[in-house]
Amino acid sequence: MxxxxxxxxxxxxxxxxxxxxxxxxxxxxxxxxxxxxxxxxxxxxxxxxxxxxxxxxxxxxxxxxxxxxxxxxxxxxxxxxxxxxxxxxxxxxxxxxxxxxxxxxxxxxxxxxxxxxxxxxxxxxxxxxxxxxxxxxxxxxxxxxxxxxxxxxxxxxxxxxxxxxxxxxDMQNNPLQPITESQTDTRDWYPLDSSPDDYTKPAVVDLSRYLHRPAGKHGFVTVKDGKFVFQDGTPVRFWGVNIVAGNVFMDKTTAERTAARLAKFGCNMVRLHHMDASWAQPNIFGNHPTSTLNLSPEMLDRLDYFIYQCKRHGIYIYMDLLVHRKFQRDDGVRDWETLENGAKIAAHYNRRLIELQKKYAHDLLTHYNPYTKTRYVDEPTIAMMEIINESTLFWLGGYGALPPSYIHEINDLFTEWCSKKGVSRPQGSVPDLLRQKNSTVGRFLYEVQTATYREIYNYLRSIGVKVPIAGSNHWENWTGDVLSNAQLDYIDRHAYWDHPQGGYSPTNRFNNSPMVKQPAGSTITWMGRQQMEGMPFIVTEWNNCWMNEWISEAPLLMASYGSMQDWDGLLQFDYSGGDWAPRMEGSFNVGNKPHVMAARVPAALVFLRNDVPPTGKSYIYSFKDADDWLLRPMGDTVPGGLMLMQRVACQKDAPQTPVPDVPTDNFTSQHGLLRWSREGVFLINAPRTQGAVGFIGGKALDCQNVRIEAQTPFCQVVLSSLDDQPIAHSKRLLLTAVARAENSGQMYNPSRTSLLDEGKPPILLEPVRATVTLKGIRATKVHILDHHGRRTGKTLPVTGGKITIGNEKTFWYEVEVAPATAK
CATH class of the missing domain: 2.60.120.260 (Galactose-binding domain-like)
Incomplete structure (x- = not known):
């Protein structure tokens, strides 16, 4: 060596x-x-x-x-x-x-x-x-x-x-000096005003009008013709967030303010996640040291009140069941000490774990909420649920964490299955055969996983659950797993851009690469390969994670292409809080990232109003329910860029159509409403939303009714109709201008892929300096809004249709427009 x-x-x-x-x-x-x-x-x-x-x-x-x-x-x-x-x-x-x-x-x-x-x-x-x-x-x-x-x-x-x-x-072999640190020049950035909002006062930025008050007024969510609809036939899309772990069990004041804030930002769904995690403080078991068999009355009361507040504000609940539960000594679970949190893999086949999943579901879902005066199974605010989070028998990496007794158990089940099927059992353990992509073990895993899903699904129906149910939502996309999940009511998937590496501390690594410069490799194209034709498709976890400095790019990109793909829900992971925070923290929590929250406003309008309709023609990827297909990646032959041009879905035994030619650098949707280039520029040119996101500084970018000339290198400038009319005929417009944000004193490592110092309050926001020229419409007044979306009493001049922004210390402006002159 x-x-x-x-x-x-x-x-x-x-x-x-x-x-x-x-x-x-x-x-x-x-x-x-x-x-x-x-x-x-x-x-x-x-x-x-x-x-x-x-x-x-x-x-x-x-x-x-x-x-x-x-x-x-x-x-x-x-x-x-x-x-x-x-x-x-x-x-x-x-x-x-x-x-x-x-x-x-x-x-x-x-x-x-x-x-x-x-x-x-x-x-x-x-x-x-x-x-x-x-x-x-x-x-x-x-x-x-x-x-x-x-x-x-x-x-x-x-x-x-x-x-x-x-x-x-260097070229002459001379040693070079390393770069030791990197700090952004924030001398002209401005501090966020994190004063509490008064949700009783009207605001220009208030999307709660798009929510059903109370939630459930149209009945339970059902599935019809492959889409989510309410019992009375009202169609619905879900735009929301996850609330995680101990943050679910908030006090009453926080519950009231959290629901009010989410409604104001247009969130119509909250996924309640990690309620069962041992590390959650508190958790739904009251953090009992030896048992997870009983739910805590105190935690249920807190959960009840938050669900009640969500119902009042028009916010639906996505209920998780098994997520990260750490089984304890008195639970009667074999090798509980070394069994992974959430019992990944094992929960799909071990009888004790399956029965405990049923018991938890029964105790939670038949619980009576004294605030809504309904049991959970009878409450239409609870819109849908999943059986187990991020778990699949097709995940090879999960077997390494299994205690040996659970490996022996699934090996024995495989031997028994082969005997019943009359097939020769391949030599080797189940994980070894999965690694070899053995087709026999692929069929076995599919049948075991699907049977368990059906068993728990039928049990949930037997206790009165009326809403759609999903199996799981793993980030891997094996055909067998997607097909197994397709035996239930809808498909749910997860994807992240720049997920932290090695842990969740700010000192851990991240790539800090902008997604806007990698369109064909974005999370959008990854998830798009897993949409099943004729079934609702929801993404219950997605995020572009902090400390990536470009994360404000994400909401409008996700909303625009999610709308074009005709997805049924987008829930960003995660959220907490009823107000602006004084400091950014947490890789995932968008509630304390002001630039992301501000960018979610035009994005919510796009997704909830369907501002970008599906393209007229869909590309259908055909796959087969055959043994040699189950261990193939779903949609592995579909170019990523195709999902930026037209709707894509997969369908079993569909006629196979040739894959269209797809460019590598610039992608324009079939209907021309979306354009995205590898130089890092995204343009939306829809009747009710027009603008640009990315590295747009120094460029003149034209939409139908607006020209954007930004000086800030990376930013987004977006014009949205506030009265649901096309911009050309709207009387009130919202101008959103967002760039980057940092904590005061935030310090990167030299490559800007880790933080040496997280910084301290206040949060600093990069001003967006730009000239916005309105075309074909006449602005009469531009109101500068504060960070709560209310008028400050200050206005900007409009000269020749031009609005110059950059010194106002805000990310929102209200544009009043004169009525169009009849010709």
Whole structure:
């Protein structure tokens, strides 16, 4: 091994001298500073090669268990040297030769896209002593960032790392100085006024008029012709959020303010999530130390009151059942100590776990709410529910966390199933056969999962549940799993852009790449492959996650294409609070991200009003309920960009149509209302909503009734009709202008892929400087609105149809328009 490494190193011209280390804390002497670490990683002093500390990563479950750090390449970098010490103990290789203890780097361009492929790293198994590994790499063209990982790649065992280094050199092999930190110049940004809102006062920005008051006034939600409709035939789309864990069990004042705020922002659905999690403070069991068999009366009372407030404000409830429940000693669950939270995988086939799911559902759904004066099963505010969150028997990664007894159980079930079917049982365990994509085990998993869904589904119906029910919503998209879920009432899926890596602390890694520059690889195109023709499709978890600095791009993109695809619901994950927050925190909580909340207003109008209707022609992807299809990715032959041009859905045994030609850089919808380019510009040109999102600074962008000329490099400027008339005939318009936001003093690492300092209050907002020219309409007055969407008493001049914005310390303006002159 050492001889092979030496030959590789000698194959390139090595710099003669060393350079400063681009890695922050490469020797781990400052603990975890600078590193994104998985839960299995520890900085330890025992066994350190040099100095006080080293990094140890140990796991018995195969998975992506790696530490990471990103570095910005210095200007002129042509060569990078990776070096580091590693030792291993009992590292067992995964299914592929490279799945061992690993030390590797990769390169990325300014859009966050991988460039240069996957250069060779160092992959070690077995037991080894401290060994120095060194290799030099040419920097690919367009690379601006280098990412290092160190850990176990789908392998088990223990690995130690110490004195890791990344050094950069120019063309002449001169060492280059690393960039040590990055801080945004926020000197002309303005602080958010986080004073409490008075929800009793009218506001220009108030979308509650689109909500049913009370929720349930049209009866229970049903499914008709593949869409959600109420009993009286009223169609509905759901635009909302998730409220998570302990935040569900709020006091009465917070419940009232939260429901009022959500209604004001146009949210007509809340998904109640992670109520059963052991880490939730509190949880629905009252955090009982030894049992999850009984629901807490106090927590039920809090839940009852919040549901009552949602009903009053026209907000429907999406009820989760099994999510992250940690079974306890007195629950009668085998190996409860080591069974994963939520009993992923096992909950689909273990009889005790299935019966406990039924008991929980019975106790929760037959509970009487004294505020609404109904049982949950009789309350039309509760619009739909799912059986289990993010779990599927087709998820290979989930088997690694199963206690051995549950692996034995599913192996025995497979043996019994093969005997009943009269087929020869393939050699190997169920997870091994799944890894090999064995078609027999694929059929077995499909039948077991579907049978359990049907059993619990029928039980829910037997206790009085009247609303649509889904199975699960895993982020993977195997055909067998999607088909299994299609045996119930609707399809639910999840997807995230720039999900935090290695944990949820701001010091963990994120890519910080703007989705607007990767249209064909966006979460929209990922989810679009899983829509089933003739069934409602809802996304109950999506987000572009903080600390990504471009997250205000997301709401309008999701709403526009979700509307064009004719999706039935979009619920952003997650939300808390009844007011603006003084400081941003949490990777997912949009409630304290003012730029995202402001951007949700025009997005809500687009989705709830169907401002972007489906394209006239759909592309239908045909698949088969055949053994050799079940372990294939759903829609694997559909180009991502196609979903930005026309509606896409999949259908079993549909006539197979050729895949249309799809461009790679610029995507225009069939009806011409949406345009999205890889340069990072999105344009919506619909009758009631017109505007632009992305890197639009320095460009003149035209829609039918507005021209946008922004100076702010990244922002969105959107014009929305407030009276539901086309902009050309509307008397009141809302102008939304949003860019970035940061906490005061927020500090990034050099590559802006981790936070060195989260910052403190107040939140700072980047002003959007732009000239907005109205075409074919005459504005008579432009009112500057405050952060609660009310008039401040200040106005802007309108000259020749031009409105110049940028100094008003707001993200909303109300435009009054003179009536059109008859010709």
């Amino acid at each position: 050492r001889l092979w490494i030496a030959l590789c190193v000698l194959a390139v011209a090595l710099p003669a001298a060393s350079a400063p280390n681009m890695l922050l804390n490469g020797g781990f002497e400052r603990g975890t500073t600078g590193w994104s670490l998985p839960g299995e990683a520890q900085v330890v002093s025992e066994g350190a090669r040099e100095g006080r500390n080293c990094l140890r990563i140990s796991t018995n479950s195969p998975g992506w268990t790696v530490a990471g750090q990103d570095c910005l390449l210095p200007r002129g970098a042509k060569r990078v040297r990776l070096s580091g010490w590693m030792r291993t103990q009992n590292v067992r290789m995964g299914a592929n030769p490279w799945e061992k203890a690993r030390l590797q780097i990769t390169f990325y361009n300014a859009n966050g896209e991988l460039v240069g492929g996957y250069p060779p790293g160092f992959d070690i198994d077995g037991t080894t002593e401290w060994t120095l590994y060194t290799r030099d790499y040419e920097v690919p063209a367009d690379a601006v960032r280098v990412s290092l990982i160190a850990g176990l790649h789908n392998a088990t065992g223990t690995a130690w790392f110490d004195d890791l280094r990344l050094e950069a050199f």
